[in-house]
Amino acid sequence: MNSSFLSGVGDDAAVLAEYIATNGSFPSAAALATVPT
C-alpha cells in the first residue's frame, strides 16, 4: 500500500527534486563572479 495524502506530496517533491538535479541547479552569482573571463 503506497497510498497516502501525506506521501502524495512526497511523490510530487521527488518530481521537483529531479528537475532541480538536472535542470535548475544554477551556480550562484557569487560563484559566477569567481569564474575567470
Added chain:
Amino acid sequence: MPNENIQTLIIGGGQAGLAMSYTLTRRSLPHLIVEQHRIAERWRSERWTGLRFQFPNWSIRLPGYPFEHADPNGFTTSSEIVDFLTAYADVIKAPIQCGVKVVALRQRDSGPGFVAETSAGPIEAGNVVVATGPYQRPVIPDLLADNSSVFQVHASAYKEPEQLPAGGVLIVGSGASGTQIAEELQRAGRRVFLSVGRHKRVPRRYRGHDLIWWLNELGLDQTPAAKRGPDKTLPLITGAYGGHTIDFRKLARQGITLLGRVTASSGDTLDIEPGLSATLAAGDKTYFWFLDMVDEHVQRFGLNASADPEARIVEGEPACAAAPVARFDLKKQGITSVIWATGYAFDFGWIDLPVLDGSGEPKHRDGVTDVLGLYFLGLPGFPE
C-alpha cells in the same frame, strides 16, 4: 542572517517543505527551508480543537517516515499531526530556520537565480520551491461586515463550541470545515443552520474499505496534478471526528437546518439562492460515480469485497430542502454567531515573477513554472 547564497531555497516548513527537504537531501542537494512561524504552524493555530485528520492512520506517511499509531483505522488529532511533522523535521535533519518571513521574491539582478527578501535579510538562491500551502488568506465575504450584533469568525479561527456566545449559529460554507463544524456544534446542543453551496461528496467507506484504500486500489491517488482537471473543488470525505460519510440530508434529519447559498444581505436579513435540492443532487453525482467505479472494479478483478447496498440508499428530501427559505432573518432565527467557512485565497503577491494568472493563482505544470528554477509544491488537486 547574512546575505546567504544557497542552491535551493524552500519557502514553508509544513509537510510539503519538509518532504521537499527529504528528497533533496537524498540527492545530496544543498538547501535551506525558511518558515515564517513554526513547523506545521497552520496545524497548530488554524485548526479547531476537535478536528480529526481526514485520512485513516494507516495511510499517513511522509517520505521515509511512517506515522506510528495504535489503531490503523482511527483518525488522529491535529496535535498528533503537529508532533509527527516536528519529529519528521528532526529525523531528516531538515535545515530549517523558523521565524523568517519571505516578504518578496524576485529574479536576481544579474544572472540566473533569485533573491528572497526576508525578515532576516536577503537570501540568494539558484532554485526556489514555494511550499507555503493552499490555505493562505482566509476569505470572509463582506455580507455582514457592518453587522456588529452577531459574533463572526472564520473557520480557521474557530476552536470549540464554548468560544461562541449562547444562541443559534449560522455556518456559511459547506466544505470540509463548515460541514464538520456544523456537526460538532449540533452535537454540542446548538441550533445550527448550514448554508450549502456547490460541493462534491464521496463515501468514507464502501464495500468494507476506507475511501483512501479504494483511491489506492483504483490508482486514482497517482493521478498527476496536470490530469486532475480544472475543477479543484475538494470532495467532502468525512464527517466530524472522522469515520463517517457526509450526507446533508442525514444532517438535516439530525437537526441541522440546511439553507441555500447566501448571495446578499440587508441589515439582519440574508438573501438565499434557490435550488437547494438541485445543489444536493449535484453533490451526489460524485458519490454515485465513485460507487459505480468501485463496483465495476470489484466485478472486473473479482475482488472479495462484500456488496454494500445500504450505501446507495438516499435519504428523503428534508423539509428545509423541499421548501427552502429565500430570506433568512438572523434576529428572528436567534442567530448570535456566524462562522464563515468560506475558504481561502492564495496570497502570492510577494512573488515578483511572471508566474501568476489574473486571479493570483500560480501557473505551473506538476509544480514546474515557466520561470526556470521556480517551483510550487503542495497545492491541491483531486481526480475528476
